[in-house]
Amino acid sequence: MRIFRINLWRTLACAVLLLVVSLSLAANWLAPGGYAKQYREVADAPPSRAHWLGTDEIGRDRFARVLYGTRISLLLAPAAALLSTLMAALVGGLAGYLGGAWSRIAMAVTDLFLSLPWLFLLITVRALMPLNVSPLVSVVVTFLMLGLLGWTSAARVLCATAASVRDSDFVRQTRASGVRGGRLFWMHVLPNLTPVLYAQFWISIPVFILSEANLGILGLGVAEPMPSWGSLLKELEGLVSVGEEPWKFVPLLLLVIVVTSFQFVLSKPDEVAA
Amino acid sequence: MLTRIARHGFALVATVLLGALLSAILVRLAPGFDADEEELDPHLNAQSVQALRQVRLEQHNIFRFYFHSLERAVHGDLGTSISLGQPVTTLLRQRAPLTLRLVSIGLLLSWAVAMGLALSAAGLRVAAYDALTTAISGAFLCIPAAVLALLSVLWNVPGALAIGLIVFPNVYRYARNLLAKAYSLPHIITARAKGVGELRILFWHVVPVVAPQLLAVAGISVSIAVGAAIPVEALCGLPGLGQLAWQAALARDLPLLMNITILVTLVTLLANSSADVIGQMLRGQEA
Numbered sequence: 007m008r009i010f011r012i013n014l015w016r017t018l019a020c021a022v023l024l025l026v027v028s029l030s031l032a033a034n035w036l037a038p039g040g041y042a043k044q045y046r047e048v049a050d051a052p053p054s055r056a057h058w059l060g061t062d063e064i065g066r067d068r069f070a071r072v073l074y075g076t077r078i079s080l081l082l083a084p085a086a087a088l089l090s091t092l093m094a095a096l097v098g099g100l101a102g103y104l105g106g107a108w109s110r111i112a113m114a115v116t117d118l119f120l121s122l123p124w125l126f127l128l129i130t131v132r133a134l135m136p137l138n139v140s141p142l143v144s145v146v147v148t149f150l151m152l153g154l155l156g157w158t159s160a161a162r163v164l165c166a167t168a169a170s171v172r173d174s175d176f177v178r179q180t181r182a183s184g185v186r187g188g189r190l191f192w193m194h195v196l197p198n199l200t201p202v203l204y205a206q207f208w209i210s211i212p213v214f215i216l217s218e219a220n221l222g223i224l225g226l227g228v229a230e231p232m233p234s235w236g237s238l239l240k241e242l243e244g245l246v247s248v249g250e251e252p253w254k255f256v257p258l259l260l261l262v263i264v265v266t267s268f269q270f271v272l273s274k275p276d277e278v279a280a
Numbered sequence: 281m282l283t284r285i286a287r288h289g290f291a292l293v294a295t296v297l298l299g300a301l302l303s304a305i306l307v308r309l310a311p312g313f314d315a316d317e318e319e320l321d322p323h324l325n326a327q328s329v330q331a332l333r334q335v336r337l338e339q340h341n342i343f344r345f346y347f348h349s350l351e352r353a354v355h356g357d358l359g360t361s362i363s364l365g366q367p368v369t370t371l372l373r374q375r376a377p378l379t380l381r382l383v384s385i386g387l388l389l390s391w392a393v394a395m396g397l398a399l400s401a402a403g404l405r406v407a408a409y410d411a412l413t414t415a416i417s418g419a420f421l422c423i424p425a426a427v428l429a430l431l432s433v434l435w436n437v438p439g440a441l442a443i444g445l446i447v448f449p450n451v452y453r454y455a456r457n458l459l460a461k462a463y464s465l466p467h468i469i470t471a472r473a474k475g476v477g478e479l480r481i482l483f484w485h486v487v488p489v490v491a492p493q494l495l496a497v498a499g500i501s502v503s504i505a506v507g508a509a510i511p512v513e514a515l516c517g518l519p520g521l522g523q524l525a526w527q528a529a530l531a532r533d534l535p536l537l538m539n540i541t542i543l544v545t546l547v548t549l550l551a552n553s554s555a556d557v558i559g560q561m562l563r564g565q566e567a
Binding site for chain 2: 122124130261266
């Protein structure tokens, strides 16, 4: 019964994620007007038959922006997660495999990055790059930065795992039979890191989604007119009360649902049962 | 123990020096470093402009630039903010107390709520209550910190409480798991079966087991709280270090941003090292 309940929650979470991704991919058909088209005669309008979530202050259809923003956030966060996982595999995996001074140096650098609060690190690196770039470049820069900076905690886990694989009996036996260097790492150590890499990849996605949202609200994320969950949530800044325009909370609701779904997919069976 | 403290001290100094070098490199290589708006001042004559260019030229060598910055930092001069035109030391001195107060109160609140909920969930052992507290903390974990800051503005909630709400789910998640694991240890189950009181079990058997790990979580929570200070201060209009860092980022005021980052790194490292040393002391006593 318990196993059935756990699988039910996970299946439900997977279904929700699939639905949201499908809707965002169908944005071109569901919102043919696009995310940048301005309906100036109905600027800042409440929801209607023509604009399901109303329009923003310059008349852009909010429903279209939510769909396209979801697409950007949900497609690029996994891309950034893939980049960070690959970097973690390279740095952490190699450090754990080589051991000794390599491992100590790599982990010292990792600790230096980890000692910085994540948001401080992000805004510092973002400030180093030009802020007045084109919207498309801002999307690439934001997610590339997340991918390039988000590998540290995964590298620590991978370093420990690679060190234990290196010291395992089968690797010793392989080494004794003459397999060494790169071949030993690529053929025998790396495949055994795959489950950890897979877990780190999935863990990174909601972290990057939330980070992008934080950067977007602070005005350091994806640039206008390109929508993302971060830039859509920036609209909440202008609210006077929560009940005033509840439709403006739809991007937040969607983000919470998606991140919660990821939590359910990733959580251990006992946590789900709780 | 002294060796451990010395090792942490060495790591702190090394990190600050390495962080400063990294900062110097990044500031030096950032686009626009060579551009100086002062040169546009019509009051400056050719000689003054030439002198300014000479100063810039001397900074071209990264290592010279680094050692020069380090030398000035030793004498308490952290440079001048490009965007605000004030000495960085003065700005840090003005802004740090508010951030320190917000982060301290936020941490106290988050720990009080998280430990209260985790202890009650572990003590009551009612599945529905445990699910409810986990759901509450999980919900806060899924909301971006900046949105919590915006909501705190809407509901007129103090900034410290917003920081507390951002830190709370992270502390709760670890505390709940640690306490659940501790309460399932054989000697604690035996003590319960023998009718030992809940408070005695908590303070005599559970706390010694979980204290070192909770201290490690305390170190991490400082880092989370300091990070949360950026959106909270920036969006709630609180003039602390977080807001200063955000303003510096928007204005690309790299010297100011780098100094704040190094200061924050130092604080978080100090918190983590202290937690580690105290945790080791407790483990030593236990052994």
